[in-house]
Amino acid sequence: MDFPGFSLDVSALQSDGGPNPDEIYDVLVIGGGPAAMTAAVYAARKMLKLALLTKDFGGQVMDTSDIENYMGFQTITGEELAKKFQEQIRHFEVPFRKDDGVLSVTQDGDLFLVRTENDVVFRGKTVILATGKRSRPLNVPGEREFTGKGVAYCATCDAPFYAGKDVVVAGGANSALTAAMDLLKAQATHVTLVNFIEGWQADEVLMASVRDDQRLNLLDFHEVVRIEGKDRVEAVRVRNRKTGEETVIRTNGIFVEIGLLPNSEPVAELAQVNDVREVLVDCHCATNVPGLFAAGDVTTVPYKQIVISAGEGAKAALAAYDYLAQKGNL
Template identity: 45%
Template sequence: AVIIATGARWREMNVPGEKQYRGHGVAYCPHCDGPLFKGKRVAVIGGGNSGVEAAIDLAGVVGHVTLLEFEGILRADAVLQKKLFSLANVKVITEALTTEVTGDGQKVNGLLYTDRASGDAHRIDLEGVFVQIGLLPNSDWLTGTLALSRHREIEIDARCETSLPGVFAAGDVTTVPYKQIVIAMGEGAKAALSAFDHLIRSSAS
């Protein structure tokens, strides 16, 4: 039996300053790092559900949130957008291409973006940048071997079984909703129990 638990990685912006200031103002988990920016100014990159949810969560902790979305409209569910636009300390900028994260050599102090409609360059002074443009499951090596979703996640059932008998998967690399450590741990336990059950039944036959 095999249990695949290769996880996922945050999709990066791949702009100057992002890697340099990772952990020094550039963050990828609003739940983990949001409290570190209490009362400060931050940006959220991404207008999908994860980005809008992050902006809503952060608005209750930080001083001000600027959400930047590459497209002309937000892609988040309508109910989330309604909540977002009801918050006084949130500003939404669409048609925004982030071009650089700036800093003083120690920590983030701003963000540069280009207005895709006008071509004008802009700067925002802030202390934190939360990148919320998606998760990439570490599943490329599995192409053609077992069933993957359109998001390249390993498809599993309630017992963590994949499309291949004897192969199980758990955590952020799978289709299980909510990418949280505590959930991944529980899924790992399920996968182990399922694998054990599979081995018992296989040896019995």
């Protein structure tokens, strides 16, 4: 995904040397969002030998403009809050490895083996999976080709680039309506909302805030069938699901806002997941595999919010500590 202007400086986070594949860690925390960073702080305060393995720092918080529901801050931007989290874990000199996602978590006797995309294997007595969620793709021709060239997944990040331009937003729930609002605020010329099903699933308060805007075009019961262009997006082809008629909408871009998918792939072979692939956890963040814990948006815990992910990350670290203590394995 293309998030210009929203990179978090993690240079200050770099501790001396990253995690060492020759070590055996008490806990390997996977992820770099609120759940993982909070888990790392709690694990460090319990003096556990830990390492953090992540693709990036901040997670979805970096996609959020203003946050008004994280206690202690009346309003804070996502970028600022992610920096605060970063400062918090800097104190504890947590060894971390960034830009190298985790591919798989397997078991070897009493240990977990955590393999990264660069084929480095780390060993841990416990694992906390806190890999969150990612945008669900449309899976239509042209989407992958034009990602970052007019296909976008984060209105908070990219809406300002569409001032004076025409945009399509795919989706019909709160995230799509919020994206439409962001684009209208950013002075997009026209915004066309395309929803797969009939009607709109967004909260009425969001619908009311945009419905009368003359720049907004609402198209429900339509599906996006193709994204077209030469070097960048130039058009989006949609099909009326009642009549089958296809229409080409000339546009400078399309924002895909059709929901999120859990990043549970690393434990897909190991842990139980529900029908939407969220990792099943109990109230102690324990999965069905002893020693494997999960926290935040990647799990079945309801209400995906920063404060909830942070709380679940704290619980997962304390639960991992208790697990090791009960086994006499500290």
